[in-house]
Amino acid sequence: MPTLHGQAHVRRLRLLLSLSLVGVVFTSVVVLIGAWTRLVDAGLGCPDWPGCYGELVVPDVERALLHSPDAPLEAFKAWVEMIHRYLASTLGLLVIGLLLLGVRLRHSPGYPWKTSVALLGVILLQGAFGAFTVTLKLWPQVVTLHLLGGLSVLVLFLWLHLGLRRFAKGAQAAAAKRRLTPLWIAAVALLVLQLALGGWVSSNYAGIACQGFPTCNGQWWPAMDWSEGFHLTQTVGPNYLHGQLHADARTAIHQGHRIGALLLGLALLMLTLRYWREARMRPWLGGLLIAYGVQLGLGIANVLMWLPLWLALLHTAGALSLVLLLALAVWHWREPVTEVEDSTRREKEWVHV
Structure with a gap:
């Protein structure tokens, strides 16, 4: 009969497997929402970052004009941009959660700890690209890097999930x-x-x-x-x-x-x-x-x-x-x-x- 420690280990591993797979799906959604944001010309729906006209939610027209008189509010585009930011922030929290859940397993042979750390690094860099996309007014170099960053996050989530599956089967990373x-x-x-x-x-x-x-x-x-x-x-x-x-x-x-x-x-x-x-x-x-x-x-x-x-x-x-x-x-x-x-x-x- 498994010990309490063994049962906790199994539950933690199952949770890691589930969340990493959710990360693959969720990242795909975030990338598609980002593409939609760009296609409906909402990339500058909010002229500042991380808020929108200085608020955490899209403000009314009067507050928007007081904050940025030269950037009239278009409510639809502002909400599209903010929804993308909310989803991207949630994705970042998911990455942090996966890293924290894996701390106790990081020294176990075969555990993909380096992939988890790399994923955190890329998601932080991706957040910076998101900020520069707005502050540099859709500079093509940054927009392109932002897309590649999102796809890198997707691959790392997939790599993490595959590594966790291999680890769950008891197989160590083969040399x-x-x-x-x-x-x-x-x-x-x-x-x-x-x-x-x-x-x-x-x-x-x-x-x-x-x-x-x-x-x-x-x-x-x-x-x-x-x-x-x-x-x-x-x-x-x-x-x-x-x-x-x-x-x-x-x-x-x-x-x-x-x-x-x-x-x-x-x-x-x-x-x-x-x-x-x-x-x-x-x-x-x-x-x-x-x-x-x-x-x-x-x-x-x-x-x-x-x-x-x-x-x-x-x-x-x-x-x-x-x-x-x-x-x-x-x-x-x-x-x-x-x-x-x-x-x-x-x-x-x-x-x-």
Whole structure:
């Protein structure tokens, strides 16, 4: 019969598993709400941070005018922005809760304590990016980093949950994990690059800079200003709501995103062809190709339909699915093959011979 200490350990571990999984789902929701906030132009719905016109809730028009006479209150946009902040703050509390719950287990072999600490560090950095997004008036560099930060939180929550599952099964972190091959590294790097390009497209309002597909504005290679479109030292100070770049610069950004999508697709296809023989990798590799195909279709539809709100949100959800699936694929690739799996594999190879 388990001791009281053992029962408490099991309950704590179950709670950690549940909360880490909640974190994966909740982070996805926060990222989507953040995308919605940006798409309805509510990123500056509150001109200050962390409050809204100096209040913890959206004030009335009179108080707002007294606080910021040059920033008239738009109640809907202010509430959208504050809801996003409330949810992001709740996510931060969840991270702190997970860290505190895991303190007693941090010295246990195999417990993913470093992942918990990394998650806290990234969520704090993400909060700073949230503040800079407002105070620097939607500076594209910060907006893009804010998106990448949110996706990093998502991956760390998933990594923490997977590590906790392994720990709950009594398996220690294996020292003999497989190292990522250049093909895996290329796929991960291209996905990160494509996500950054997507954030750059959104923050510079270049989503419909190209009309039509597969051509852009009726041309295969239209007039583009690459140096201005990817000038990463843009001036800090102007209000970047609706963007500051001219048409040719936005066209270059859009085309860059299309080229990135093509390169990512080739990398995922090569990855699948290379490792399809490993049965345990097929669900993740197949899922990646399907998710990529859906995401590609959503991107094309957004261009042809002039970026409707619901479709743009689906495109963001597609990016989340690619991140999760590639993270899961990397996790399962690095995990060592168990003796049972290795024996089964050898038997199949012998039959084929």
